[in-house]
Amino acid sequence: MISYLKGQAIEVIKGLNNRITLILEVNGIGYDIQIPSRFARQLAPNTELQVFTHLQVREEQPTLYGFTSAAERDLFRQLISVSGIGAQMAIALIDTLGIETLVQAIVTGNVKTLSKTPGVGQKTAERIALELKTKMSQWRQVSGVRADAAAAPSLAILEDVEMTLMALGYENQEIEQALSALGKDELLLKNPAAEEWIRRAIEWLSQ
Known part of the structure; x- marks a missing residue:
């Protein structure tokens, strides 16, 4: 019914059960949109953005869910x-x-x-x-x-990187962000050495 909304991010609210709600103002109307925490971390108040939405109605109670891209929404x-x-x-x-x-x-x-x-x-x-x-x-x-198979490191590499970085004191959120960024490196994706992934992850986290 609603493919996307374009407007101004007014506020991000963390509610019960860690549910995160974005208040998006569109033409003077404020929409409550539940979004993933990954999306919330990218947002700053008063920024203009486009949110791809899915409307779900349960027991006559409509809920809007919002995503950064049409692919994520789909x-x-x-x-x-x-x-x-x-x-x-x-x-x-x-x-x-x-x-x-x-x-x-x-x-x-x-x-x-x-x-x-x-x-x-x-x-x-x-x-x-x-x-x-x-x-x-x-x-x-x-x-x-x-x-x-070529689009992401193997599970063994991921586990080695995660365990090493956690031992060094990094948080899960930081590790996820580093792996997501490194996963866009075509040359690194072809490298089966966990040591190189760990080295590059530490470099990225130290920036």
């Missing part, structure tokens, strides 16, 4: 189409893994990666991979989201 819609996956779990999956890693995990059936999301157990992860694997393989080709 991925959210795919996730909530899976039996037992509600809006909050879908947002948690996007928040925890990011769009590229999440799509890759679904396409490759990587249950271990999907299960890193709070509230997602092995059976739920298996159901997500089973129901969406074919759809995600087709969808990523038209959406431009990369999700093949």
Whole structure:
């Protein structure tokens, strides 16, 4: 019904159960839009932005969900189409893994990666991979989201980097941001050495 909204970010509010609401003013009207925490970290008050939205109506109570891109919004819609996956779990999956890693995990059936999301157990992860694997393989080709073996480091590398950086005192949020940034480096993606990933991650975090 509402594909996107363009307006001014007035305020970001963290509510119950860590739900984050963006108040977006559009033509003098303030919209409450629930957004992922990844989105919230990019926002500053009084900035103009475009938010891609999904309207969900439950028990006559409408809720707007907002995303940084049409691809992220469409991925959210795919996730909530899976039996037992509600809006909050879908947002948690996007928040925890990011769009590229999440799509890759679904396409490759990587249950271990999907299960890193709070509230997602092995059976739920298996159901997500089973129901969406074919759809995600087709969808990523038209959406431009990369999700093949070359698009992200192996699970072993990710685990080595995460454990090392956590031991050095970095927070999960910082580690996620570093891995997301490094995942755009074409040359590094071809490098199977965890030591190089760790070195580059520390460099990025030290900037």
